[in-house]
Amino acid sequence: DFANEKFGNNYAVIYKREGKDPTELKIDKPQITPIATNRDEVSAFVSEIQNSKVTPIEPLFLDFDKEMKILKAKSNTPVLYKQNVTNGIFSLIYVFDMGTNHDKALGTAFNYLTYLGTSKKSPAQIKTEFYNLACSFNVFPGTERVYVMLEGLAENMDKALGLFEELLADPQVNKEAFTNLSTDILKRRTDAKLNQGSNFNKLTQYAIWGPDSPDNNILSEAELKSMDPQELTTRIKNLNGFEHRIMYYGPYNEQKLLSTLNALHNVPAKLKPVPETDRFKQVETKENKVLLAEYDAKQIYLGMNSNDGRLFDPKIEATRELYNEYFGGSMNAIVFQEMREARGLAYSANAYLSSPSKLKYPYTMRTFIATQNDKMDDALQAFQLILKDMPLSENAFKLAKEGLITRLRTDRIIKENVLWSYIYAQDLGLKVDRRKEIFEKVPSMTLSDIKAFQEEWVKNRTYTYYILGKEADLDMKALEKYGPVQKISQEELFGY
Structure with a gap:
């Protein structure tokens, strides 16, 4: 309203000129003479502050035996437990010691998960139910770990966990979503090449790992375009079958938490060991x-x-x-x-x-x-x-x-x-x-x-x-x- 009132039918034009400026002038690089730093000198004001007496704050270090507990859920799954006595919010995380180093498609699979529904519920229904429960989920696939996270209001945790486990066990292929996801991934890759920070990060990884870097262990454009999205949903379904740990921070006491996990966490009686991988090695610097x-x-x-x-x-x-x-x-x-x-x-x-x-x-x-x-x-x-x-x-x-x-x-x-x-x-x-x-x-x-x-x-x-x-x-x-x-x-x- 302000713009319409004050500017009326006027307009502004901005011309962006691309290319090399022919009038650009170079300035000769000046000689740089290092100054003598006075790091050993301080002003009277700083000296007064340094000499003032203050009561030191006592440090607090962790005693893991006192600060947390390690419980056991079904299938002999370790549960790292700390009770939230501050508010009614919970955080539940499944920690899998496997990542894109083990399977380069995992990152794409769990990006895909956020677009999926189940055989009984559409993606929109899944999102609406989580919203109504004041809970949310996310998956963070790293090079060596996958973190599957559920968080929100503790009073709705059981319902949210049931819904989440349903999605993990029964994700349905959405071809349109996969096409859009693939397009987004390729667009982000193209954009990354334009960014100075992204280029330097990749160069840093190259210096550390050499040409075979975990950072570049990704699906190629051809692999992405030819992939059957069913392969991704299969990876999602199979994840809970591997050995993992559970992290819990929330109001539930130990007994209630274990009861909930044992009832709702969908795992087989015997979990598969995480596959070993030792493919990637940091390059030893033997010469300049x-x-x-x-x-x-x-x-x-x-x-x-x-x-x-x-x-x-x-x-x-x-x-x-x-x-x-x-x-x-x-x-x-x-x-x-x-x-x-x-x-x-x-x-x-x-x-x-x-x-x-x-x-x-x-x-x-x-x-x-x-x-x-x-x-x-x-x-x-x-x-x-x-x-x-x-x-x-x-x-x-x-x-x-x-x-x-x-x-x-x-x-x-x-x-x-x-x-x-x-x-x-x-x-x-x-x-x-x-x-x-x-x-x-x-x-x-x-x-x-x-x-x-x-x-x-x-x-x-x-x-x-x-x-x-x-x-x-x-x-x-x-x-x-x-x-x-x-x-x-x-x-x-x-x-x-």
Whole structure:
């Protein structure tokens, strides 16, 4: 109404001009002189704040034996249980330790599920019933796990679970929905190739895994178009027949929950073991090399990845956490100070020694910087310098230690996150909350400890350098100093 009243019959025209601007002028790259950082100095105001007395917040760490229980439902199915004493909302999740690494069609199958009905109820009726019950379902198929989730009002859980199990057991093929889903998937794939972040994410996965990456283990366009959707509904029906765990956070007591699950969870008396797969291996970085992927932009994304094959070791975790906090964890960290503040090389920059998510995976040293195309060599040289000879600052170390300790003091893992923490701990062979040991060890650590850790775990590593940018704007001779250059096409990056 406002627009009609004020603008009347007037209109606006916007012309979007595409192509190269013939009047564009290049500005010579100025000489960059690093400034001397004053990270060891503070103002009187900051000093006053630092010296003020505050009562420390006491940390709260998890005791899994007290915070949760492990029950057994029918077919010997483990149930991770934590009661919700706050409100009347529940969350029920079936956790299957299999994913697209085991079957690349699983992701498509469970995207398809949301469009389906049963032999007795249409997709619209299914949606309406869930809406009326104030409940919803979702399925998250990952590379190594599938999470089948039902959540909503606990007073309607039994009805919602019955409806959900009915859908999982009796999904009916909807050919029109599959055609639309396939079209959407292919459109999203095309759009992803236009996005700088998506391209860099694929390049990162290529650097970590090589050409055979879990991220690209997807149905090809030909496979998608020729697939009989009945194959997808069969996968949905078969899922409950595999071994799995159940996570429950809600108001039901133990007895009521088990009674409900035993009555409604549709599983055979004997579950099939999850199939093993060990196809995908992270590439060990035995020599320096460069991966270059083309993307037309004024800013490059540049990463470094190093995998020397060392696996999870709980004894180094406290030192690793403090090293990451000191070296690359914040705006006060060495990486940000040296790469952005001192040298003006970065829009953003970080570096960290990444902990594996499972026992079979290695630690990896990773760096990232977004910078202008003509600053590529400067950025690489600067990163190499601080990775090899880490700047030492007692004041920065003190802030890093205080920051990590404060975060551990104030961090709270509550409600359903207790169950997630238990699963992640299990993945690393742990039975306790590892934050407790980190909190106990960090206060006595010194900058010398971090330096020793850096020399053992970071210094003199070999790297896979991976760069997303416009090749015509890059100094290729400078790039070749860091290792043989391998050009990666978009088709290789995305797998299509």
